[in-house]
Amino acid sequence: MPQTLTVALGARAYPIQIGTGLLSNPDLYRPHLQGAQVMIVTNETVAPLYLDPLREALTEYRVREVILPDGEQYKTLEVWNWIFDALLAERFARDCTLIALGGGVIGDMAGFAAASYQRGAAFIQVPTTLLAQVDSSVGGKTGINHPSGKNMIGAFYQPRAVIADTTTLETLPQRELSAGLAEVLKYGFIRDAAFLDWLESHMAELLGRDADALAYAIRRSCEIKAEIVAADELETGERALLNFGHTFGHAIETGAGYGNWLHGEAVGAGMCLAADLSARLGWLTESELERVRRLVASAGLPCAAPNELSAERLIDLMAVDKKVLNGQLRLVLLRQLGEAVVTAEFDPNLLCETLAAHAF
Amino acid sequence: MPQTLTVALGARAYPIQIGTGLLSNPDLYRPHLQGAQVMIVTNETVAPLYLDPLREALTEYRVREVILPDGEQYKTLEVWNWIFDALLAERFARDCTLIALGGGVIGDMAGFAAASYQRGAAFIQVPTTLLAQVDSSVGGKTGINHPSGKNMIGAFYQPRAVIADTTTLETLPQRELSAGLAEVLKYGFIRDAAFLDWLESHMAELLGRDADALAYAIRRSCEIKAEIVAADELETGERALLNFGHTFGHAIETGAGYGNWLHGEAVGAGMCLAADLSARLGWLTESELERVRRLVASAGLPCAAPNELSAERLIDLMAVDKKVLNGQLRLVLLRQLGEAVVTAEFDPNLLCETLAAHAF
Known part of the structure; x- marks a missing residue:
């Protein structure tokens, strides 16, 4: 059933x-x-x-x-x-x-x-x-x-x-399995710290395609997504949280040329960049940032944008993102692990620092 | 104001x-x-x-x-x-x-x-x-x-x-003014016999671009359209009445090649074809059908499909119309002047007769 x-x-x-x-x-x-x-x-x-x-x-x-x-x-x-x-x-x-x-x-x-x-x-x-x-x-x-x-x-x-x-x-090819895990991790990062703990301890089973582990991860992911979508179908507010890692990620995908990076891979790297900026804002500790990167890496995903994409080019690509409102770039950042916010209230210099440092 | x-x-x-x-x-x-x-x-x-x-x-x-x-x-x-x-x-x-x-x-x-x-x-x-x-x-x-x-x-x-x-x-070029009058006439045909009387007696002023006559025709047309749209935004029922003349008209437009006939011209001819079929079904008298053709012609519009379009080709083109449901062609026909119905209940032979006779 x-x-x-x-x-x-x-x-x-x-x-x-x-x-x-x-x-x-x-x-x-x-x-x-x-x-x-x-x-x-x-x-x-x-x-x-x-x-x-x-x-x-x-x-x-x-x-x-x-x-x-x-x-x-x-x-x-x-x-x-x-x-x-x-x-x-x-x-x-x-x-x-x-x-x-x-x-x-x-x-x-x-x-x-x-x-x-x-x-x-x-x-x-x-x-x-x-x-x-x-x-x-x-x-x-x-x-x-x-x-x-x-x-x-x-x-x-x-x-x-x-x-x-x-x-x-x-x-499913292993690379695509990892790409899917990027979105699974996302739900933990933005909404459910306990799910993050679960993912941390079940990553090996997920990568090994254990049927029960996958079914649980899919179910919990869909529950969180369904709840957020039901509250805000047309993305006038809360739904934007689902774009955690995606503004950075879309810029990487477009910059690398469609088809070179998988969407999930770009989101993996994008989540690390968003976490990096969150840490620069003082919202995540260094060890929490490290935990984000370790989780992303453990799923077989890249943690940084490709070296050939300059900070200037990334900024440029991010400026056409759908989350630009009245000319202001808004980003989904982490207040803490398990809690995301949409904000335009960040020092643009910190964003530049994040992008310039992306080859960690 | x-x-x-x-x-x-x-x-x-x-x-x-x-x-x-x-x-x-x-x-x-x-x-x-x-x-x-x-x-x-x-x-x-x-x-x-x-x-x-x-x-x-x-x-x-x-x-x-x-x-x-x-x-x-x-x-x-x-x-x-x-x-x-x-x-x-x-x-x-x-x-x-x-x-x-x-x-x-x-x-x-x-x-x-x-x-x-x-x-x-x-x-x-x-x-x-x-x-x-x-x-x-x-x-x-x-x-x-x-x-x-x-x-x-x-x-x-x-x-x-x-x-x-x-x-x-x-x-506006005169040809486009006439094309617009096709839709104005449509509102009379499907919904408002009194408006049809008014149009009959004011056609010369409308073609002469009398500002008051145009303003009245536009207002009455928009009133009828707004009322029908408000009752059925997504065309699950009544709104289909607004397509009177359009299934025939779209077939003529596509068959003649986009850009050769103006949309309103094709609708003018299409309304005459729809009225012809309505008459063959016994819903309009010969003199009412004549009145439809006279009104369309008086607006400077064609009353028939181009001769080079065969009945077979028109049937073919009508079969992809959006009003096909479960494989059945539905048409908007006139029960009487000022009252339209959507129906699939017509003898297909009568439709063929209408199309074969279109060069009246």
Whole structure:
């Protein structure tokens, strides 16, 4: 039996199902499908592994698929348009359903396509990476990249269901498992010091793909995310806390060129930079900062931006971040471990020091 | 003093201001602008005429503009992306405001860009054509075309205000004035037989750009549209009535190639086709059908599809329409003059007869 959480968004509330072997279970899809037409959006890596098992759950429907190239560098307007080409070639109507089968890139692109196709089709997330299961498939943020910045074009659009089959993590490359752990660590850093303790003592099991440890980490992560999203769907306040490490991280991703760093890797380094600035503000002790870095490193993640990215270039890239308000850069920083704040009240010189010192 | 209507959409309610000389009045914009950054989206025809007057109203803000080519054939994904290029080149933040200055194409593209930029920026409509003032600027439908169909990619996204300066109609080409009158006639056909009588007796003044006649026609049109939109924002029911003539019209527009027929011209012909089918169903008398055609023709609009479009090709194009539900084509037809219904309950042979007979 899957574990079920609910994202409490009133008329747009939806379940997150977590468990093994969920992919092929028709009962999990049926209540959320409208019409008879289903378009599966996936990529060339995931399709050979999981397209057939998913199709088994959908034999009652007219199912088509569109297979995109794999990687953040393809999260573009041009590739996004392939989804519309496929929908229109098959003459899919407004009452069709899009299913995202894959990681965060697939979920973001398929979700934004569902939001935009004929001004709104139904949408189901079937995340197959740890990162997508704990983060990107939950909460309704969808979008694509622009050469000048990540996720600059998109929509808030909630899925009708999230089906997280943990069996799919068995085929996940180790580097992507680590990238997913970056977001898991994030929930501990911003909200739950006890979860941080748990992660510290279970990191080896997580990296070894112990099923119970992974299921607990996913569940706790989704609980925290669902709670924050339910309180602030459109990110007018509290939800911004979920961007801990992301303003630094997006700058690293963009600066390194999409596809070179995984999103989770950039977030890992970004969290270390945000913690570094928090320490310079006197909010974290040196030993707490050390603990952040050790946790990030223990998950197999980088703790610093690449050397070739200068502080000036990073500042430049951070200035287009979505958290800029009235021209002021706002950052998510740590008041203490387990408690984050969004603030523009920091000495810009300290930020420069953090960025200049990033090759620790 | 402008006349003010309100589109009653709860937290998303907004005013429509109608009158002369509104373009340069800062008081109409100030309450609806957020942040300090304003991006005016306009086209190369409108910019030389009205960009400077609009800028006069915005001297307190950091104003930039992006000027698109003029015409339905440019309502594409590629040209839409120019707006993001401009926003990001100027490092505009999420709390910026986009102002659409132009006709329906500009309003649709700028509105969808506002909906999507960083997942939602503020948006104001400043329509400069009759069609945009009576129809496309009100109600929150935004989007772009796909080679396979009109407005297939888009969002429901409400503006914060609509500022309809009737002075701008003085420079409108006669062909576009007629195209706008197609939508004005539509409101009479679907909802208000008395307005139809008024239009019949005032068509000469409207074509002669009599300011009072135009102001009345715009106001009555916006009243009807605002009422229908307030009752059904996301087009789950009644709002579909506003598509009277549009399923036929979109097929004509796509079939003729975007940019060859104006949207309003295609809607004019489409309304005649829809009335023809209504007559074949026994809902309109021959003389009522004649009256529809006469009214459309009196506004300077075509009453039939182009001869080179076969009935088969039109059927084909209509099959991708957004009003297809569960594979069934639904059409807006006239029960009587002043009363429209959405229905899939018609003999497909009668539709074929209508399309085959379209060169009346």
